Amino acid sequence: MVTVVSYTARTRRTLQAILLIAAAALGVLAYALVDLGRSGALPENLLQIGIIAAVIVVVLQAVVMWRAPYADPAILPIVVLLNGIGLAVIHSYDTAMNLFTSAQIEYASRQLLWTILGAILAAAVLVLLRDHRVLRRYTWISAACGALLLLLPLAPIIGQENLGSRIWISIAGYSFQPAELAKIFFALFFAGYLVSRRDTLALAGPKVLGIHFPRWSDFGPILVAWALGIAILVFETDLGTSLLFFGLFVAMLYVATDRLSWLVIGAVMFLPPAIVAVTQVSHVRRRLTCWLDPLSPENYGPCEQIAKGLFGMASGGLIGTGLGEGRPNVVPFGHSDFIFTSLAEELGLVGAFAVLLLYLLLVQRALRAAVGISDGFGTLLAGGLGFVIALQVFVVVGGVTRVIPLTGLTLPFLASGGSSLVCNWIIAALLVRMSDAARRPAARRLGAAPAAPASGSASGPSDAPSPAREVTA
Amino acid sequence: MSELTILVLRFGFVIGLWLFVVAVLLILRSDLFGTTVVSRGSKPDPRREQRPSADPSQAANLRTEPAAVLTQLVVTAGPLRGTNLTLGATPVLIGRAPECTLVLDDDYASNRHARVFAADGTWMVEDLGSTNGTLLSNRRIEGAVPFKPGAQVRIGRTEIELRRGPR
Numbered sequence: 001m002v003t004v005v006s007y008t009a010r011t012r013r014t015l016q017a018i019l020l021i022a023a024a025a026l027g028v029l030a031y032a033l034v035d036l037g038r039s040g041a042l043p044e045n046l047l048q049i050g051i052i053a054a055v056i057v058v059v060l061q062a063v064v065m066w067r068a069p070y071a072d073p074a075i076l077p078i079v080v081l082l083n084g085i086g087l088a089v090i091h092s093y094d095t096a097m098n099l100f101t102s103a104q105i106e107y108a109s110r111q112l113l114w115t116i117l118g119a120i121l122a123a124a125v126l127v128l129l130r131d132h133r134v135l136r137r138y139t140w141i142s143a144a145c146g147a148l149l150l151l152l153p154l155a156p157i158i159g160q161e162n163l164g165s166r167i168w169i170s171i172a173g174y175s176f177q178p179a180e181l182a183k184i185f186f187a188l189f190f191a192g193y194l195v196s197r198r199d200t201l202a203l204a205g206p207k208v209l210g211i212h213f214p215r216w217s218d219f220g221p222i223l224v225a226w227a228l229g230i231a232i233l234v235f236e237t238d239l240g241t242s243l244l245f246f247g248l249f250v251a252m253l254y255v256a257t258d259r260l261s262w263l264v265i266g267a268v269m270f271l272p273p274a275i276v277a278v279t280q281v282s283h284v285r286r287r288l289t290c291w292l293d294p295l296s297p298e299n300y301g302p303c304e305q306i307a308k309g310l311f312g313m314a315s316g317g318l319i320g321t322g323l324g325e326g327r328p329n330v331v332p333f334g335h336s337d338f339i340f341t342s343l344a345e346e347l348g349l350v351g352a353f354a355v356l357l358l359y360l361l362l363v364q365r366a367l368r369a370a371v372g373i374s375d376g377f378g379t380l381l382a383g384g385l386g387f388v389i390a391l392q393v394f395v396v397v398g399g400v401t402r403v404i405p406l407t408g409l410t411l412p413f414l415a416s417g418g419s420s421l422v423c424n425w426i427i428a429a430l431l432v433r434m435s436d437a438a439r440r441p442a443a444r445r446l447g448a449a450p451a452a453p454a455s456g457s458a459s460g461p462s463d464a465p466s467p468a469r470e471v472t473a
Numbered sequence: 474m475s476e477l478t479i480l481v482l483r484f485g486f487v488i489g490l491w492l493f494v495v496a497v498l499l500i501l502r503s504d505l506f507g508t509t510v511v512s513r514g515s516k517p518d519p520r521r522e523q524r525p526s527a528d529p530s531q532a533a534n535l536r537t538e539p540a541a542v543l544t545q546l547v548v549t550a551g552p553l554r555g556t557n558l559t560l561g562a563t564p565v566l567i568g569r570a571p572e573c574t575l576v577l578d579d580d581y582a583s584n585r586h587a588r589v590f591a592a593d594g595t596w597m598v599e600d601l602g603s604t605n606g607t608l609l610s611n612r613r614i615e616g617a618v619p620f621k622p623g624a625q626v627r628i629g630r631t632e633i634e635l636r637r638g639p640r
Contacts, residue, residue, distance in 0.1 A: 015500055019493070026489050033486060036479050074497045081493060322483050347487065354490040361497050 009439035012073040017061050019077035024053040027084015030323055034088050037324020038095045052112065056080065056119045063123045064432065067130070072369060072435035078362045079413055079428045083115055083421070085355060086414035088323060089335070089343045093416075096329035107335050107416045114418040118425030125429035132434050136377045139192030146185035149178035150228075154235055165238040165408065179232075179241045180410075180423040183248070183388060184430075190249055191380035194256035197221070198376070202257035213261045222262070225249035226269050233273065239284065240409040244391060246270065251387040252380055255370075291405040305332050309341035309400050313352075320348025335416040337408060340400050355414075356397065363390045366431050372438030382434045385427050544596065544622075544637050546589060551631030552578050564590035567628060568601075581605050581629030589620060589635075596620040596635060605629060 028050050035043040043049070057080065064071050091108035098104055129135070135142075153159045153166050160168040160175060168175050194201070201218050229246035232238060250266030277284040290303035300307055308331045315321065328334040328342035335342070344352040366386025370379045392409050399406035410420040412427075544560040558565065558575055565574045568586035577586070583603040590597055599617035600607040607614050608627040620626065622637040 012500065019496065022493055026486065026493065029482065029486050029489070033479070033482055036482070073500060078497065323486070350487055351490060354494055357494050361494070
């Protein structure tokens, strides 16, 4: 004899406050340790940084208590901690550059400004967006915005080509990667589109090798997404962005239809362009060589970045050189694309694993919100946003550690770069909003409830929460 | 600052990082919500008190009739054995269709098989034109008949009993 009991989530706001303070304190400590290691003195702007961190913590906590009282207590503290660690590692890269080379750079102070802007925007999203379901109204507007943002870098005056990829726009001296913002718009569009089309897309067609494949007439949407990915690859020559959008669509299609065959189809469709790119495009072929064999004498020159990243992580070893003691300046782009090797060098395997665990927990919280939320749109959006973070971490960390060929994506919240940081803060705010909807007790939403439907059969996550909270079975 | 202080701070940072991760894990562990299956014998969980229906005003909404006694439908045989369902003011539809109040996973049941409802203070069971029929105390019923506490209704392989008890 067993009993099925429903629990409602506790609000856990005090614990969130404690975690936020701990996260901010760890971030400030890391920043101070960088200067202590590099020059033996505390940073001059330590007080300023401490005040900024405190203000961000207070504002975020207040906004969550005001507008999302049932939100997940872990999401924002993890984001604050990752952001703080990222700032410290970028600061370490700056100080190493200034100390060991003739360059004079200040990436960390710019990153700090973007952090403030990101936190403000996240708070604004939480205040202005009371219910994530409102976003479903803007399904097709999101599609238009996303497509426009993706096309912007190709525009004649504002578009800008950097290191072979045309994914930047530059307005009045500020450069921005519109693909980062397009990511959010496309996640909104895919969620809104798939939630209304999912029943058709889940229909079974021919069965091959034990897997039900969809009907041929339902291949339209995935072909369009595939064509979009190819277009990004061809015109902006950016493998990472193209992979991200196609991967996002396939993952959300899988969540929407619960059909494994879509994942198989997505993987198979990814192969021909990948093979063409490897055989025809020289810089993609070079990346493949650098993945397989970066350390041989003939490859060392072109694969310098990966090789130096590996040396950096190796010199970090198990416990790392210590913050401010490493030489992240040796690796090109040690503050952005290769920030993970800088981090692994200074914090070692112990610190790198802690950071990877933080990502894992963040993604898990996103998926938990997706499971707990009662509307299909929210499930798809939270699942899609969680998947975007996971895919970026996998592609970047996998790339620098030679698990997969290196592809240019940014490590969320860590890597230097304003557009990425700000957009990820917005994603975090959306996840907080949806976790609030997922955890809010049903009674408050429904008010006086009708009589209890009790069903002995397994009920899916989309079922309306039953008002009588107990069914013995 | 001395080397030793910096070293201590460094270790403190890494330990703090891991403590943070462990703290988040512990919070998540104690932060489960949703539905869970617990054994009857286990001791009561304090979290159960937080059920919205534990709120008396809401409970009154849900269970309007009758006020003093609790009437339950208990499944005594079949795939759903052990399921019980508290009867309220609204009729209870039994069958295989998802819109039924008690959804039977039983090949011998019809989509909309039977209905249990209150009429003038007594409970009635009514066969809704099912293929294999509804048996009350091993006799096939036609239309609505009174459903007495303790009587057994058989639908396919499923047996349902009406039980009355103090709330």
